[in-house]
Amino acid sequence: MSDEVGSEEGEAFESLDFIREWVRNDNEAGTYGGRVQTRFPPEPNGFLHIGHAKSIFLNFRLAEEHGGTCFLRFDDTNPETEDISYVDAIKQDLAWLGVTPSGPDKFASDYFGQLYDWAEDLINKGLAYVDDQDAETISAQRGGFGQPGVESPNRDRPPEENLGLFRQMRDGAFDDGSMALRAKIDMQSDNMWLRDPVMYRIRRVPHHRTDSQWILYPTYDWAHGQSDAIEGVTHSVCTLEFADHRALYDWFLDQLDLPSDQPRQNEFARLNITHTVLSKRVLRTLVEEGHVDGWDDARMPTIRGLRRRGYPAAAIEAFVERIGVAKTNSVVEVELLESFVRTHHNKSALRRMAVVKPLKLTITNWPEGHVVMVDANNNPEDPDAGTRQVPFTGELWIEQDDFKLDPPPKYYRLTPGREVRLRSAFFVTATDAVVDDDGNVIEVLATYDPATEGGSSPDGRKVKSTMHWVSAPHAVDATVHSYDRLFTAEHPGSGDEDRQPLDDLNPASRETTQAKLEPALADVAPGQVVQFERLGYFAADVDDARVFHRTVGLRDEWANIQKRKKS
RNA sequence: UCCCGGGUAGUUCAGUUGGUAGAACACCAGACUUUGAAUCUGGCCGUCGCAGGUUCGAGUCCUGCCCCGGGAGCCA
Numbered sequence: 001m002s003d004e005v006g007s008e009e010g011e012a013f014e015s016l017d018f019i020r021e022w023v024r025n026d027n028e029a030g031t032y033g034g035r036v037q038t039r040f041p042p043e044p045n046g047f048l049h050i051g052h053a054k055s056i057f058l059n060f061r062l063a064e065e066h067g068g069t070c071f072l073r074f075d076d077t078n079p080e081t082e083d084i085s086y087v088d089a090i091k092q093d094l095a096w097l098g099v100t101p102s103g104p105d106k107f108a109s110d111y112f113g114q115l116y117d118w119a120e121d122l123i124n125k126g127l128a129y130v131d132d133q134d135a136e137t138i139s140a141q142r143g144g145f146g147q148p149g150v151e152s153p154n155r156d157r158p159p160e161e162n163l164g165l166f167r168q169m170r171d172g173a174f175d176d177g178s179m180a181l182r183a184k185i186d187m188q189s190d191n192m193w194l195r196d197p198v199m200y201r202i203r204r205v206p207h208h209r210t211d212s213q214w215i216l217y218p219t220y221d222w223a224h225g226q227s228d229a230i231e232g233v234t235h236s237v238c239t240l241e242f243a244d245h246r247a248l249y250d251w252f253l254d255q256l257d258l259p260s261d262q263p264r265q266n267e268f269a270r271l272n273i274t275h276t277v278l279s280k281r282v283l284r285t286l287v288e289e290g291h292v293d294g295w296d297d298a299r300m301p302t303i304r305g306l307r308r309r310g311y312p313a314a315a316i317e318a319f320v321e322r323i324g325v326a327k328t329n330s331v332v333e334v335e336l337l338e339s340f341v342r343t344h345h346n347k348s349a350l351r352r353m354a355v356v357k358p359l360k361l362t363i364t365n366w367p368e369g370h371v372v373m374v375d376a377n378n379n380p381e382d383p384d385a386g387t388r389q390v391p392f393t394g395e396l397w398i399e400q401d402d403f404k405l406d407p408p409p410k411y412y413r414l415t416p417g418r419e420v421r422l423r424s425a426f427f428v429t430a431t432d433a434v435v436d437d438d439g440n441v442i443e444v445l446a447t448y449d450p451a452t453e454g455g456s457s458p459d460g461r462k463v464k465s466t467m468h469w470v471s472a473p474h475a476v477d478a479t480v481h482s483y484d485r486l487f488t489a490e491h492p493g494s495g496d497e498d499r500q501p502l503d504d505l506n507p508a509s510r511e512t513t514q515a516k517l518e519p520a521l522a523d524v525a526p527g528q529v530v531q532f533e534r535l536g537y538f539a540a541d542v543d544d545a546r547v548f549h550r551t552v553g554l555r556d557e558w559a560n561i562q563k564r565k566k567s
Numbered sequence: 568u569c570c571c572g573g574g575u576a577g578u579u580c581a582g583u584u585g586g587u588a589g590a591a592c593a594c595c596a597g598a599c600u601u602u603g604a605a606u607c608u609g610g611c612c613g614u615c616g617c618a619g620g621u622u623c624g625a626g627u628c629c630u631g632c633c634c635c636g637g638g639a640g641c642c643a
Contacts, residue, residue: 017580043643078642135641142639146569149639180641190570192639201641220643243571244638267572269636274578322591324580326573329636333578336592346605381605412603421601455601466601534602557603560594 017325022266023062023235032234032261036068039106039233040094041224043075044086044208047295048093048303050337051271051278054320058268059237060099061321069102071231076109077223079207087208093303097313108223109209111230115218116170118226118256119181119199123162127255128199129154130165132179141187142195149187149195169202170216176202183222185251193248197221225249226256228263236263239270240327271323272331275485276301277492277501291505292486298539298549299486299509309483310529310539310551311337315344331491338552345529345537345551350378350385353423353468354517354532354548356480358397360443360472363428366394371471374454376424390518392425395472397516399534402467403444405433410561412464414444421466423533427452468533475516480538482511482550515548 016024023036038059042052063070072094076082091105122128131138131154143149157165169179181200189195199222206212228236236249246265253262270278277283278301286292286300296304306316319340323332353376372392379385398414407415414420419429426448434443451458455466486509493501524530527542529551536553540546 041643045643075643081642131641138641139639144568144639147639177641182641192570195639198641203641217641219641224643240572241637242643246571269573322579326580328573328580330579333592336579339592342604351602377601380600380602410603423601425601463601465603468602531602531604534604536604554602554604559603561603 018327019058019235019237019266019268019325020062020065023066026234027066034066035232035234035261036063036066037232037234038063038068038070038237039073039228039231040070040101041073041075041227041238042090043078043081044083044090045078045081046086046280046284048090049278049283049301050273050303050306050316050320051301053097053303053316054271054323054325055237055239056094056097056099057317057320058325062235062237063102068234070099071103071106072101073106073227073231074108075220075224075227076107076207076209077218077220079203079205079217082208084208089304096307097303097316106227106231107209108218108227109207111223111227112210112214112218114230115223115226116216119218119222120163120166121257122183122199122255123166123181124159125255126159126184128162128181128183129157130162130169130179131155131182131196132165135177135180138180138182138198142192143187145192151187152182152196155184155196166200169200170214172215174202176204176215178202183248183252185248191244191247193221193245194251197248221245221248222252225253225263225265229253229256229258229260232260233263234261236265238265238267240267240329241270243267267327268325269327269329271320272329273301273337274331274333274490275487275492276334277487279501282501285502286486291502298481299483307527308539308542309549310345310527310537311341312344312529315340318344334485341552342537342554345531347381348379349529349531349537351376351380351531351533352518352521353390353470354478354480354515354521354535354538355397355399355468355470355475356482356513356515356532356535357400358470358514358516359400359403359441361396361398361403361428361469362443362445363394363396363448364431364445365447368394370394372425372453374425388520390424390520391471391474392422392469393471393473396422397470397472397475398422398444398467400441403430403433403441405435405441408562408565413467414446414465419449419461419463421452421455421463422469423466424455425453425469426450426455427457427461427463468535470516470518472516474519476519476522478515478517478521478546478548480513480515480548480550482513484509484511 040056040059060070131152141150180198182196185194187195200216203217204215249265295302296308298309319337373389374392375387376390403414414430416430419427421427428446428448430446432445433441436442487504488506489504492504493499524540524545526545529537529539532538537551538548539551
């Protein structure tokens with residue numbers, strides 16, 4: 001045990017990711033006097049998904065590892081898309097993930113006053129100017145890749161005039177979009193973000209926190225680094241698409257009289273997962289076009305969706321820690337995530353029997369009306385989980401897939417003449433089957449061996465297969481949703497130039513059946529995850545415990561055998 | 568076209584001051600098994616993007632090239 005811990009520590013020390021190494025180096029060099037402060041800065045305009053979880057655990061654990069602090073800050077600089085409901089949802093999701101901000105939540109909007117004052121400072125220093133050209137003109141003047149921009153005719157407006165105009169902008173003298181405050185940097189820069197970026201725009205839109213106090217709203221670039229500095233952030237970690245903004249982040253900070261050490265930005269690659277889309281735009285379309293039931297549909301990669309699906313926060317964290325953080329653009333296989341979910345539930349989930357696609361099995365030599373209570377293990381992985389009593393009768397439900405009139409090769413399950421074990425109960429031998437007009441098996445007839453009670457034969461006879469079952473007179477009804485990938489393609493929307501992720505939507509991503517459950521399953525709490533033996537892990541719905549979602553199936557050797565045969 | 572990032576097993580990542588490549592997941596096989604699960608054991612897979620150069624020796628250093636991702640919102 002102690003050896004294991006020791007080697008884990010050694011390993012962790014040797015394989016720090018580049019972000020952790022960056023922070024550690026700063027610490028050793030005393031850059032921030034041993035202080036580490038990070039932040040998770042979502043814009044409250046949507047729901048968190050598993051991609052955010054990567055950033056969340058990185059930021060929060062990074063701070064913890066150094067005894068530092070990490071705040072939740074809402075980057076609420078664009079009132080047009082934001083809403084207070086998202087603020088609440090994000091806080092709930094964060095709490096569910098199990099991270100706790102170091103103090104009260106922060107909002108970029110809390111700094112609108114300070115940001116405004118700093119903007120006036122830049123104007124006075126001749127480093128910012130009011131441009132009364134429209135957005136289209138400004139964009140055109142910005143130039144292109146490899147072509148320099150052209151300077152705005154307003155670029156050399158004297159500071160006093162800029163200051164007057166800026167105050168008038170603030171006080172409502174101009175129309176929305178008619179004027180902007182721009183930083184005066186370098187229209188020739190190779191970095192587009194340095195070609196006099198916009199700092200303020202006029203928007204007469206009420207803000208979810210400041211209401212109509214402001215009509216002037218700072219852009220992301222003008223707000224972000226300054227918010228970091230105000231809060232005392234030391235290491236500002238974001239995703240790769242902001243790499244080009246770093247020069248601007250630094251430029252702004254360089255011009256100001258900061259209340260603390262200057263924070264620095266570093267970027268890592270965002271998370272991509274096969275058969276999954278993490279684009280907010282596409283996710284929104286899925287919801288709006290009704291391809292899923294909502295943001296919290298169990299097929300959604302949102303935190304709320306994963307929770308409904310039965311993915312535990314601890315497994316999500318283990319997953320994001322395992323994939324690590326790098327600058328390499330990468331696509332992780334969903335199977336890796338699923339394996340963490342299985343590993344987690346395998347240790348703790350109670351084992352229960354449930355028949356998801358029921359087929360009637362009648363034991364012809366069973367004494368009429370007789371009920372036997374059999375003892376069944378609650379979790380072979382956990383000796384403390386104990387056992388439970390399960391009623392067994394001559395009228396049972398078994399899985400449709402567990403009986404074949406005409407079995408394929410290597411099929412171990414029930415078929416006429418074959419004896420199998422009904423888990424924890426008896427050996428049974430199929431004798432006959434009732435078939436309907438379409439050739440579908442609607443009932444299996446079998447005999448049982450009374451000497452095999454408990455599931456083993458005194459003569460040492462072996463069976464090839466053990467199957468789950470539910471006593472029909474005792475069965476509890478439930479609705480079970482079994483899920484397949486939401487997108488059939490490994491990389492949705494890739495391939496053809498104009499192929500869209502939605503083109504790869506799986507029309508059969510959810511199969512809903514009416515299941516038969518053993519009586520103990522009536523006691524499952526909403527949100528609880530149990531293992532339906534031989535089928536997988538299933539989560540009782542968070543709102544209705546009579547509805548189950550298949551979290552993830554068990555590894556399925558039989559399915560692999562069939563798949564191999566096909567190809 | 569210009570700038571910034573990347574390119575190591577199927578996938579994600581390690582590879583310490585240069586000494587001819589590792590882990591996890593996936594896959595395959597065996598053992599065990601009252602879940603075709605779990606567990607245990609073993610195995611497979613690499614022209615370290617390409618080509619040159621420096622060196623006794625390069626995934627690691629140098630040069631050139633190729634490929635992939637991001638960047639021209641008054642979005643974040």
